Amino acid sequence: MTTERVDVLVVGGGPVGLFAAALLAARGVAVVVWERRAEPPVGSRAIGIHPPSLDAFAAVGLDGPVLAEGTRVRTGVARSGGRPLGTLSFDRASDSHPYVVTLDQHRTETLLRERLADLAPTALRTGTALTGLDRHPDRVDATGTGPDGAPVVLQAAFVVGADGARSVVRDLIGVGTSGRDYPDRYVMGDFDDPEHPGDRSAALVDVGPDGVVESFPLPHGRRRYVALVPDDAAFAAGTAHGEPDPAVAARLAALVAARTGVAPDPTSCSMTSGFGVRRRAADRVGVGRVVLVGDAAHEISPIGGQGMNLGWLDAAELVPLLADAVASGAAGPWPDYARRRQASARRAARQAEANMALGRPLGAFGAAAREALLRTALSLPSAHGLARLYAMRWS
Structure with a gap:
């Protein structure tokens, strides 16, 4: 069996993993994405795309396609029993994007897949599930099963776990979670x-x-x-x-x-x-050459629509560090990155909890x-x- 070698393996081909891979490919980093689902994206699920995410999308030319399809929400109106209480305008919330965009998640994922295909045509491997990680000082050996059930082996300088709240990557590196x-x-x-x-x-x-x-x-x-x-x-x-x-x-x-x-x-x-x-946070953002992003690192209430965006912002901050490490031969982890992302997740979680309390x-x-x-x-x-x-x- 031939062992493929890449700079970065991203595990999970949802919105966060696809964006991380597109950012890496745009920087010339050799990247592969293992996504266990074989079928194309379906369903609307998460819909909110916030201004910082739109800014981050510009790095791979994704902001234009998203804005072309999405709906721009410029105000928020509070009511009680149908009676108006007040209006919140987003016109001063961002210099670049004074609105929040809504778009069905399957369309966002499809646009991300298309952009990744433009940048790295063979990067996305659907129907491929991770089964093992063997960590070394200079690399990570990943094993999995492909769409036909045959074993696959890949050697990467780094692995990014973007495989959601029930992260296999997180379990394989022995990182626990806490929350409520x-x-x-x-x-x-x-x-x-x-x-x-x-x-x-x-x-x-x-x-x-x-x-x-x-x-x-x-x-x-x-x-x-x-x-x-x-x-x-x-x-x-x-x-x-x-x-x-x-x-x-x-x-x-x-x-x-x-x-x-x-x-x-x-x-x-x-x-x-x-x-x-529920609210969950990984005990560590990563171990050595394996890093967690998105729901694998922090799961918060969907009320407020911040979870998917947190994952995108994880990727936007992590990718330059990974690209530099690949170029220099350095290894992680990056404690300052971990502290900043954990702080952002706590802030978003507190806001989501306040939103829930306001609506009980x-x-x-x-x-x-x-x-x-x-x-x-x-x-x-x-x-x-x-x-x-x-x-x-x-x-």
Whole structure:
């Protein structure tokens, strides 16, 4: 069996792994991506692309294609029971991109695959699963199974683990995680947009007393609704690939109508999914020549839409270090990188927790106090600072 040799092996061909590989290829680094899924990307799942990610995409010419397909969200509107509380504008959140872009994850992944194919046509190896890592001072030997079940062997100067919350890379290098699970359960679905035309480019957050409903415009006249739901397994189940479940779509549409006064058409639903929430952080970002990025390094609540973007920003900061190390023959780890990325993950996790707390059911007095707090916060001149936080412009 011939052993292939490359500079960097990226394990995981989702949004984060593909972006890391594209950045590496753009710098002339020989990169291979092992992705266990053989099928092309499907489903909308994560949809938010924040300004720092759009800036990072420019390094591989991906910002233009994403902007051409995505929907630009320029304002966020807070409501309670359908009544407006205030509006947050993103016009001062970023000099380069004063908006958040929404795009179905399968389209983002497809654009990333296409860009990687332009830069390194043979880099992506689908249907290939990692089974072992043997670490040496000057290299890492990776073993796996290919699409036909045959063994594959690869030798790399570095390995990047971008293989998600259940990371095989993390397990193979013996890195544990710590964190907590939350009781909150959410259901989301994509519908034809039923909102008033004046709100169809805005993110909407309704914090009524029965629990939050968030919604975000999507391309092609659609809208994603995300609702906090009771602890009801049947309601929150969804499906593995986000295919629409008619019963879940009907219940979600009815819940949205009851809480907000806006009634999505359940027959227009193209995706339903239920999810719980947990927070996890790897005990270490990496070991020697193996580095973790994205959910493999830190998993946070999807509420706020920061997780995928955190992974992209991990990659944007890591790739120059890897490229320099490949060129010089140096080895990791890079403690300053680890500290910065762990700090960013903690900050994003705290913000996600605050978002969840803001949307939980409250009694009449608590709901009134929350409404007053939001009205005040959104009316102050300093509200642009909140917009920068939500747009992940932390400095």
